[in-house]
Amino acid sequence: MKKLNTLPFKVNLNTIDVLKKLNIANNSIGELKGLVNILPNPNLILSLINVSESKDSSAIENIITTYEDIYKELVSKATVSKASKEVLNYKKAIEYGYEELNSKKFISTNSIVRIQELVEPNKGGIRKLPGTVIMNMDTNEIVHIPPQDEIEIRELLKNLEDYMNTENDYDPLINMALIHYQFESIHPFYDANGRTGRILNILYLVLKNKIQSPILYLSKYIIENKNQYYELLKECNEDITSITKMVMFILEAVIETSRYTIDLILRINDLINMTKVEMKRRLEDVYSEELVHHLFGYLYTKNEFFRNELHISRPTATKYLKALEKEGFLVSERVGKEVVYKNIQLLNIFKS
Numbered sequence: 001m002k003k004l005n006t007l008p009f010k011v012n013l014n015t016i017d018v019l020k021k022l023n024i025a026n027n028s029i030g031e032l033k034g035l036v037n038i039l040p041n042p043n044l045i046l047s048l049i050n051v052s053e054s055k056d057s058s059a060i061e062n063i064i065t066t067y068e069d070i071y072k073e074l075v076s077k078a079t080v081s082k083a084s085k086e087v088l089n090y091k092k093a094i095e096y097g098y099e100e101l102n103s104k105k106f107i108s109t110n111s112i113v114r115i116q117e118l119v120e121p122n123k124g125g126i127r128k129l130p131g132t133v134i135m136n137m138d139t140n141e142i143v144h145i146p147p148q149d150e151i152e153i154r155e156l157l158k159n160l161e162d163y164m165n166t167e168n169d170y171d172p173l174i175n176m177a178l179i180h181y182q183f184e185s186i187h188p189f190y191d192a193n194g195r196t197g198r199i200l201n202i203l204y205l206v207l208k209n210k211i212q213s214p215i216l217y218l219s220k221y222i223i224e225n226k227n228q229y230y231e232l233l234k235e236c237n238e239d240i241t242s243i244t245k246m247v248m249f250i251l252e253a254v255i256e257t258s259r260y261t262i263d264l265i266l267r268i269n270d271l272i273n274m275t276k277v278e279m280k281r282r283l284e285d286v287y288s289e290e291l292v293h294h295l296f297g298y299l300y301t302k303n304e305f306f307r308n309e310l311h312i313s314r315p316t317a318t319k320y321l322k323a324l325e326k327e328g329f330l331v332s333e334r335v336g337k338e339v340v341y342k343n344i345q346l347l348n349i350f351k352s
């Protein structure tokens with residue numbers, strides 16, 4: 001069995017093509033980083049992106065789950081759909097990783113192990129038994145045999161941990177591609193290596209200060225170009241000099257998903273401004289800037305959140321929610337014993 005290369009790879013990545021693309025990728029992600037704070041509640045975009053990331057990442061496992069299900073589950077305590085559980089696990093794992101990073105400023109092997117456990121609680125932990133291979137499901141061909149021995153897996157993870165947390169001559173966007181390939185090739189877990197590796201990508205960008213919080217929806221590009229991505233991983237397994245192509249792929253992913261996220265933020269911002277104008281005109285007694293910001297802080301709200309955040313009484317909250325529904329700003333829905341209100345226009349932006 002061929003041994004895995006350790007980091008740093010002995011490949012020159014400073015080619016003209018890479019540097020040109022790197023420049024565009026850095027401009028795109030820089031623009032995104034600067035834009036996030038235009039929203040009244042930057043946590044909204046974080047939460048929306050995390051749910052998308054979680055939803056699409058888990059969709060690979062053929063889980064059909066909608067934004068509505070996930071958000072209803074977040075807002076109410078009722079269990080809406082079993083499928084959204086996996087998505088919520090993924091979201092929790094991103095949040096855990098982000099908190100860890102904020103307190104330690106370091107990505108440790110232990111954190112990666114914990115992230116995988118949160119994503120896949122039933123199959124958590126580093127592989128202890130041999131037998132894991134990566135197969136092409138269409139052809140049943142073995143495409144990669146990752147290290148089988150636990151000690152070897154741990155040594156490779158240590159090498160990865162050192163590489164992630166030490167400065168080197170490459171830009172972090174290039175390093176992210178190298179780290180991602182290496183992590184997937186070590187394939188340290190029985191399951192959830194893909195999902196854990198995609199979480200690691202965005203956490204690494206936060207560690208290197210390319211973004212302030214994990215708002216880059218990078219998995220979107222990887223998932224949408226899955227065949228090319230799998231082909232590249234396979235090529236790199238055979239010959240590590242192909243890693244240049246993987247770097248180009250990841251840089252393109254950064255460019256496309258930065259642009260996507262920028263567009264999303266701008267559209268949400270436009271909608272907020274339009275809602276302010278319309279609500280002032282149609283519901284002068286109800287309108288306040290805080291109220292609009294509350295509606296755009298979440299996809300769903302309910303009487304309790306309304307009361308607490310706007311410091312109003314239950315009857316006033318009920319009156320406002322009814323008026324907002326009558327004028328089409330919110331749509332109510334019963335979930336278990338509760339009534340929740342969704343911001344349908346915001347939901348539509350996100351679904352389109």
Ligand SMILES: Nc1ncnc2c1ncn2[C@@H]1O[C@H](COP(=O)(O)OP(=O)(O)OP(=O)(O)O)[C@@H](O)[C@H]1O
Nearest residue numbers: 060134143144184185190191192193194195233234
């Ligand atoms: N030839 C290969 N070499 C290295 N890694 C590979 C190769 N082919 C696929 N992979 C990685 O393995 C991941 C799948 O591993 P696993 O099934 O453990 O993860 P998952 O999170 O359950 O699945 P998914 O990534 O499909 O959501 C892929 O996402 C990819 O990153």
